[in-house]
Amino acid sequence: MSKISDQEILEKFKNPATKEAAFSLLMQKYQEKIYWLIRRIVIDHEDANDVCQNVFIKVWRNLDSFKENSQLYTWLYRIATNESLTFLNRKKKKASVQISTEDYDLTKQLEADPYFEGDNLQIQLQNAIASLPEKQRMVFLLRYYDEMKYEDMSETLDTSVGALKASYHHAVKKIEKYLTGL
Amino acid sequence: MTLRNDISSELLTLSPFLATVERGNPFRVPGGYFTQLAQNTLEIALEDDELRASAPVTMNLQTADNNMSVPEGYFEELFHNTLAQLHNAEETGVNLPHAATPFTTPAGYFEQLQANMLLAVKDTAHDEDLNTQFLHDAAENNGFATPPQYFEQLHATIWNRLENLANEETGCDTGNIDHVARNPAFAIPANYFEELQQGLMAAINEEESVPQLLTQLPVNAGFTTPAGYFEQLHQNVMNAVGVQAAATPETGKTVPMPPAQRQSDKGFRYVLRVAAVLAVLFLGWQLLNQVPQGNGKQTALLSPPSPQLLLKMEKMKSDLGLTSGDLTAYISNNAEEFASVIDEKIDANDIPAQPQITKNIKLNPEAMDLLDISTDEIEEFLSE
Structure with missing residues (x-):
């Protein structure tokens, strides 16, 4: 199932007729790796789910502009780490406003x-x-x-x-x- | 596989402990999560696309945080900047913009506020009194009632019942019982209990004044003796019983001691002193070398007396016919002296250089009492 190459996925994605199928293939190939990376950063499953969906929505929007001078999976990891850290920083700010006295x-x-x-x-x-x-x-x-x-x-x-x-x-x-x- | 081995050996080099920790994934996901994730995400992505196509301006506003910006550090300094502006306005007397306080109050509101609050509190208190009055009424009128004058006549009623009961049982007229109970035969003077305390205090003061009077009397209390009475009293008594006062009372047969034996007595006392000192040394050594069982800590390590010294001491003990009990009793009666002797006799050379000397010194409590030495004193001595 995950034997399909990144190159094939990218080509399919560029074709509007196969774009959704390509995206599904991409998700099937990387969703677990990306999810677990996010989960280890944000810890909570619900948070990880939100961040994971945001990551792949960003991928959906921006995969067209992906430059193939880097690997697809490092690009995905980059988006995932950035989204996770952004999420954590927002959460920390909210927590410091709402419950400033209680330590995490x-x-x-x-x-x-x-x-x-x-x-x-x-x-x-x-x-x-x-x-x-x-x-x-x-x-x-x-x-x-x-x-x-x-x-x-x-x-x-x-x-x-x-x-x-x-x-x-x-x-x-x-x-x-x-x-x-x- | 090579990469995994490289990472494992790298970790083993950096932290052998962490390399032993299982690298499993402790996190879990709900069942079927990954089978639906792709579909769910795709649906959201497609909806997002539709929204962007139908309302591009609105959708762009959602990402307005990218379009609008504030100067760097604006929010971090906002509070301090605002506070500084307020202070500046206060100092310069400049009125703040009216928009900062958009709310108004009726004229004279704050001047009359205190009086209005007091009135409101009084009204509330009055209302509360009214609200709770029925509780007091309910407590006093709990639904049950007694005949008129019931409680006033209750005592007399009970006595009458008792008299009637006694009459029925004994057939006697017990009418005087009530009289006796109501008029006890014993009586006390008027205001007896009121004046009791004052009377007692007066009596106590009177008793205390008697010895003081006695001390003020002359020692001979008015009586005298003839001149030289007490000087001659003993002789007079002896004369009266027919015995010469100067005569030495016969207490037993006296045997003079030869000079050689007196010299021996002096030597005996000397040897006894030496034996006692040696015994103290031995006892002190034994006391200071008590080792607690089980915890493995040696309390104090002093070098034992030499075998020659012990033999000599034992020989003296046997020569003098002294028992261990004699020595112990002698030591216990002279504890302070022996403590000082031990201090003098034990010098730094007696303490081995091993690091086993600890501050955790636990001597037998009896020995502590016997020698009158505290643990702190021993620790101080050993540390010196």
Whole structure:
């Protein structure tokens, strides 16, 4: 099912007769990867669903203008990370206006989430990831969970490979310290 | 596969601990979510397209945040800028724009506000009184009623009932019971209880004044003795019983001690002192070397007395016929002295250089009492 190439999808998408079919193929190929990336960033399923739909609507609107000098999947990842971070920043602003005194407690949120089945170590790992600076968090998620190459990550995050390696190094060390220091 | 291996070995190098953590996905999605996601998203995208085609201006307004902009940092500084403007207006006396306060009040509203509020509160209180009056009435008139003068006559009624009951049971006339109960035979003076406290205090003060009077009396209280009476009293008594006062009372047979034996007595006391000091050293060493069971912490480590010293001490003990109980009793009666002896005899050389000396010193409470040494004093001593 996912053996169709990105090139074929793009060609079909350019044809109005096969545009919707191409989009369906694109979604079937990438929806899970994009969803899980978003979910690991925003944590909550409903939030991830909203962000995921926004990502693919943006793809629908802008795929025509996609320049093929980069890979389709890094372009999708770029949109997904940007949308997720934008969503989180908006959420933080809302939270700081509405409930400024109550701290955001990820542990409680995960424990109450019916769509989270991790044990205590997994909860603490998510806490550790959430405590990272934005850039390090993105690098760690893409490398640790999505097993992305630094070169592809460089396209996605628009950062040099050296800087990405340093960010990953710092992220891993911080997470280890967080987990072993519990 | 190579990429996965590279990432795994990289992680293993950076953090062996994190490499052992299972990289599974703890997140879940509702059942059938991904099968419908594409269709749902496509529907939304198509609706969006239709809207854009039918109302391009309105749809562009939805993304107005891209079309309109504010200077950089505008919202961050908005509060401070507004506050600064207000302060400036206050300082310069410039009236703020009327539009800032679009609401108005009737003339004299604030001047009359306090008086109006008081009136409103009084009216409210009056209304509340009216509203709650029925509760008081209901409490007093709870629906039940008693005959007129019921409570006033209740006491007499009960006594009459009792008299009648007694008459029925005994056949006797008990009419005087009521009289006795109402007129007890004992009586107290008028205002007795009112004046009781004052009377008691007066009595107490009177009693306390008696010893003071006695102390003011002369020591001989008016009586005298003949001159030299007390000096001669003993002799007079002895004469009266026929015994010479100067004679030494016969208490037993006295045996003079030869000089050699007196010298031995002096030596005995000396040896006893030495033995006691050695015993104190031994006892002190034993007390300070108590090791608590189980927790593995050694409390205090002092070097034990040499075997020669112990043998010598034991020999002295046996030569002098002293028991351990004798020594313990002697030590307990001279605890302060022995504590100071221990302080003098134990010097820094007795303490080994090992780091086992801890501040967690726990001596036997009896030993602590015996030596009158606190834990802090021992810690201070060991630290020195």
